[in-house]
Amino acid sequence: MATTSISSATSLNNLTPASSTLQKNFIPSSAHLSFSHSSISLQKLSVHTTNFNNPISRGSSIFNVLKTAQHSDLASSARDSDPVIKSQKPTILVSEKLGEAGLDLLRSFGNVECLYSLSPEDLCSKIGECDALIVRSGTKVTRQVFEAAKGRLKVVGRAGVGIDNVDLQAATEFGCLVVNAPTANTIAAAEHGIALLAGMARNVAQADASMKAGKWQRNKYVGVSLVGKTLAVMGFGKVGSEVARRAKGLGMHVIAHDPYAPADRARAIGVDLVSFDEAISTADFVSLHMPLTPTTNKVFNDATFAKMKKGVRIINVARGGVIDEDALVRALDSGIVAQAALDVFTEEPPSKDSKLVQHENVTVTPHLGASTKEAQEGVAVEIAEAVVGALRGELSATAVNAPMVPPEVLSELAPYVTLAEKLGRLAVQLVAGGSGIQSVKVGYKSARDPDNLDTRLLRAMITKGIIEPISDAHINLVNADFIAKQKGLRISEERVYVNSSPENPVESIQVQISNVQSKFASALSDNGNISIEGKVKYGIPHLTRVGSFSVDVSLEGNLILCRQVDQPGMIGQVGNILGERNVNVSFMSVGRTVKRTKAIMAIGVDEEPDKETLKKIGEVPAIDEFVFLDL
Ligand SMILES: NC(=O)C1=CN([C@@H]2O[C@H](COP(=O)(O)OP(=O)(O)OC[C@H]3O[C@@H](n4cnc5c(N)ncnc54)[C@H](O)[C@@H]3O)[C@@H](O)[C@H]2O)C=CC1
Ligand SMILES: O=C(O)C(=O)COP(=O)(O)O
Numbered sequence: 001m002a003t004t005s006i007s008s009a010t011s012l013n014n015l016t017p018a019s020s021t022l023q024k025n026f027i028p029s030s031a032h033l034s035f036s037h038s039s040i041s042l043q044k045l046s047v048h049t050t051n052f053n054n055p056i057s058r059g060s061s062i063f064n065v066l067k068t069a070q071h072s073d074l075a076s077s078a079r080d081s082d083p084v085i086k087s088q089k090p091t092i093l094v095s096e097k098l099g100e101a102g103l104d105l106l107r108s109f110g111n112v113e114c115l116y117s118l119s120p121e122d123l124c125s126k127i128g129e130c131d132a133l134i135v136r137s138g139t140k141v142t143r144q145v146f147e148a149a150k151g152r153l154k155v156v157g158r159a160g161v162g163i164d165n166v167d168l169q170a171a172t173e174f175g176c177l178v179v180n181a182p183t184a185n186t187i188a189a190a191e192h193g194i195a196l197l198a199g200m201a202r203n204v205a206q207a208d209a210s211m212k213a214g215k216w217q218r219n220k221y222v223g224v225s226l227v228g229k230t231l232a233v234m235g236f237g238k239v240g241s242e243v244a245r246r247a248k249g250l251g252m253h254v255i256a257h258d259p260y261a262p263a264d265r266a267r268a269i270g271v272d273l274v275s276f277d278e279a280i281s282t283a284d285f286v287s288l289h290m291p292l293t294p295t296t297n298k299v300f301n302d303a304t305f306a307k308m309k310k311g312v313r314i315i316n317v318a319r320g321g322v323i324d325e326d327a328l329v330r331a332l333d334s335g336i337v338a339q340a341a342l343d344v345f346t347e348e349p350p351s352k353d354s355k356l357v358q359h360e361n362v363t364v365t366p367h368l369g370a371s372t373k374e375a376q377e378g379v380a381v382e383i384a385e386a387v388v389g390a391l392r393g394e395l396s397a398t399a400v401n402a403p404m405v406p407p408e409v410l411s412e413l414a415p416y417v418t419l420a421e422k423l424g425r426l427a428v429q430l431v432a433g434g435s436g437i438q439s440v441k442v443g444y445k446s447a448r449d450p451d452n453l454d455t456r457l458l459r460a461m462i463t464k465g466i467i468e469p470i471s472d473a474h475i476n477l478v479n480a481d482f483i484a485k486q487k488g489l490r491i492s493e494e495r496v497y498v499n500s501s502p503e504n505p506v507e508s509i510q511v512q513i514s515n516v517q518s519k520f521a522s523a524l525s526d527n528g529n530i531s532i533e534g535k536v537k538y539g540i541p542h543l544t545r546v547g548s549f550s551v552d553v554s555l556e557g558n559l560i561l562c563r564q565v566d567q568p569g570m571i572g573q574v575g576n577i578l579g580e581r582n583v584n585v586s587f588m589s590v591g592r593t594v595k596r597t598k599a600i601m602a603i604g605v606d607e608e609p610d611k612e613t614l615k616k617i618g619e620v621p622a623i624d625e626f627v628f629l630d631l
Contacts, residue, residue: 090131090154090391095123095139098159102380106134109388124148132387136160137367138348143170151175151474155390158400159383160185160370161238162319164292168401175479178400179386183238184378185370190242192369193287193317196341197247200313201226201285205363224313227251232283235290235318236261236273243287244271255279258290280304285313292319300324305331311338317369320345329355332362343369402478403456413457416506419541420458422555422631423511423534424465426543429629430530432519440466440491441529443510447502450495459491462511508535508544520627522563522600523547549591549600555631557586558605562617562626566592566599573620578605581613598624 090110094103095118106112110131118126120140127133127149134157135141141156146167151174156166158180171178199205202223210217231247233240236258244254244266254271257279266273280286286308290296300314301324314337316323325346331337341363342356348367350357357364370379386398394410396402431437442462446453460480466489467473473483484491500507512529525531525547533545534555541555553559564570571588578585584606592599609617609628617626 091129092132092134092387092391093126093130094134096134096136096159097376098134098136098383099377099380101377102159102382102384105381105384105388110391120144128152131155132157132391134159134383134387135165136370137162137165139165141166141171143167146170146174146176149174149176155179155387157181157383157387157390159379161189162291163400164319164321166400172401172478172482175474175476175483177390177396177402177476177478179383179390179396179398180400181379181382181386182398184382185375186238186242188372188375189239189317189369190246191372192343192365193239193243193289193315194246194250196315196317196343196363196365197231197285197287197313198226198250200315200339200341200363206360226285228253229284230255230282231285231287232257232274232279233271234258234276234279234286234288236266236271237289239317240287240289241265241269241271243289245269247287252285255283277307280312281307281309283312284309285315287315288318288322290318290322292321296322298322298324298327300328302327302330305336308336310336312336313338314340315342316340317343320348320350325354325356329359332359337361339363343367399478403454409454410457412505413454415536415539415541416509417457417461419534419536419555420461420509421465422541423509423532423543424462425469425631426465426555426559426629427511427513427530427532428466428469430518430520430523430532430627431513432517436488437466437513437516438488438490439514440489441510441512441514442491442493443496443512444493445496445498445500445507445510446505447498447500447507448505453495453505455493455495458506458509459493462509463489463491466513504536506536508533510545520546520561520563520625522549522598522625523561543602546591546600546602551589551591551600551602553587553589553602553604556604557631558608559629559631560601560603560605560609560614560617560626561629562601562603563624564599564601564620565622565624566597567622570599570601570620570622574601574603574617574623577613577616577620578603578609581609583607583609583613 092106092110092112094106094112094114096116098114103112103114115126120142123139124144125148127145130149130153132155133141133153136159146153153174153176155177156171156179158166158178161180161182163178163180166178168178203221207217207221210221227250229252231244231252231254233244233254233256236244236256240256240258244256247254248270255274255278256266256271257274257276261273263273288300299322305327314328320342328337328340332340339361343365344367356362370376386396390396428437440462442459444453444455444458457477460475460477463480463484464475467475467483467487471487475483498507510531510533512525512531514529516530518524518530523530523532523546531545531547532543535542535544543551543553543555543559545551546561562574571590575585586604586606588604589602590599591602608630614628617623
């Protein structure tokens with residue numbers, strides 16, 4: 001068997017079970033294990049919040065909503081006709097002007113509040129009532145906003161590209177998905193870049209102001225030609241490449257700098273990708289199209305202006321922060337930079353007496369790059385779809401702080417997602433003591449090529465299954481790795497190749513917890529780890545191995561695991577005890593290692609047996625140990 005180790009998270013420990021109850025003990029489904037460290041108590045098995053499509057569903061994480069997403073049409077018609085369900089519509093706060101088509105779409109799904117001039121304080125006091133927030137570039141979605149949301153805010157939609165106004169780290173820590181609308185304003189931004197380029201070269205804005213002031217200054221406003229000039233496009237992404245394409249049409253020689261852009265995409269439109277220094281030192285015009293990141297912050301500064309050709313002209317429709325604005329004023333004053341055309345500023349709006357804005361060689365617009373009717377309608381629909389999808393629990397194609405899982409992968413993995421969560425929940429309930437849950441090993445048996453099996457979703461669900469029952473954390477795909485790391489839980493994954501049908505993404509999933517004692521000693525494998533394994537059979541998750549015993553029970557409802565002497569009559573005895581108490585057995589499976597020695601009985605029960613019933617099972621002489629588990 002070939003194995004591939006595929007990931008691990010940081011180690012530590014703080015999930016420390018205090019009790020170490022062993023033989024003949026049981027875990028009832030409510031509050032029995034307490035965890036000494038970090039005051040985590042077991043059994044948060046019931047679930048949080050509302051699912052907007054299915055009010056009776058148990059939860060609203062990205063994952064469990066996945067299941068209901070498929071029924072969304074049915075659910076939404078039911079929701080609209082039922083006043084109780086209607087009141088559970090999500091509240092969507094729109095804090096900046098959004099196109100009507102997007103608002104209509106949002107209104108068809110939730111209660112939409114458009115409040116366009118909220119102060120940061122107002123936003124913080126309002127946000128606790130909102131499930132989603134839609135912003136443009138003018139709203140700062142800070143850590144304070146996520147804190148003030150108190151866990152209710154599920155998604156922030158950025159109606160545009162740049163997400164530098166959203167604290168992504170805080171969003172991730174709070175399990176809040178951030179989505180953007182990355183494509184609908186590309187052309188608008190590129191056209192605005194070209195407008196600024198041409199307008200600046202011919203002094204359109206200055207000449208217009210001069211004429212309106214009653215002057216006729218034909219000699220003062222002699223411009224420069226574009227044809228034959230070199231334009232350096234800094235950031236060859238969506239907007240940059242569209243600017244490049246248009247500039248080529250104007251007869252310019254276009255070069256570009258982008259450390260991450262594929263050279264063949266640039267070559268396809270006749271653009272050479274060059275180094276940063278080559279780009280800025282050879283260009284007559286420099287047009288900025290990179291995002292604002294810690295690396296690009298003030299990347300245009302005294303040192304870089306000094307490397308530019310004297311008389312260079314600069315266009316910025318990206319983000320003000322990529323330019324050191326004081327340095328630009330100095331470069332304009334010294335003549336290194338002949339002109340600048342700026343749509344974006346470090347602080348927006350800039351102060352009224354900003355030297356940059358007032359500079360006679362600078363043309364400014366108030367962040368209008370995305371402001372065309374077409375782009376605004378497009379962006380509004382794009383973000384509304386993304387936000388509604390996220391509220392329904394669908395994974396978004398434009399998620400900024402979560403893995404983007406394509407729908408086809410999602411539907412294929414759906415049954416395994418449930419299996420993964422159940423195995424996590426089951427494994428953690430078997431823990432009784434030891435040095436805390438620090439290390440979890442997950443093994444995926446699969447016939448798939450490792451590159452063809454995306455396990456992030458499954459890992460997140462195992463994490464959810466392990467952590468949610470023992471903490472207050474609400475885990476989803478956004479924050480699973482972060483919370484695991486925060487709780488000192490190291491999850492390592494191993495892919496094991498098995499010769500089976502590659503049609504099934506996963507043959508089986510094994511979850512092992514190391515260095516712990518178990519409530520059910522038979523769940524320990526030879527290496528001393530709690531070890532359980534499961535498979536999906538006919539679309540239903542099954543438990544197929546406990547420690548070194550094979551079993552086969554579907555993971556539904558509640559489960560009793562017993563280890564007993566392998567002898568006739570055991571099933572009948574336990575079955576009778578349950579039957580007398582009207583506890584319905586949904587399935588039963590017996591697994592053993594050697595005939596007539598020890599065996600494990602896995603019994604699925606629809607109802608939770610009371611303590612007396614469980615005690616009676618424990619008193620059956622041939623039963624060595626048993627445990628009750630809530631799945
Ligand atoms: N003024 C406005 O209203 C608008 C502004 N924008 C801004 O324009 C910028 C570009 O947007 P898109 O093209 O849609 O994004 P994009 O993600 O498609 O392109 C950005 C490109 O910058 C590159 N890049 C990243 N770091 C870089 C670095 N250090 N040096 C050079 N290149 C680097 C990336 O590889 C990527 O190819 C963003 O900052 C966005 O916020 C976008 C739309 C409207
Ligand atoms: O999409 C972007 O990155 C933009 O800068 C557009 O900003 P806006 O939505 O017009 O505030």
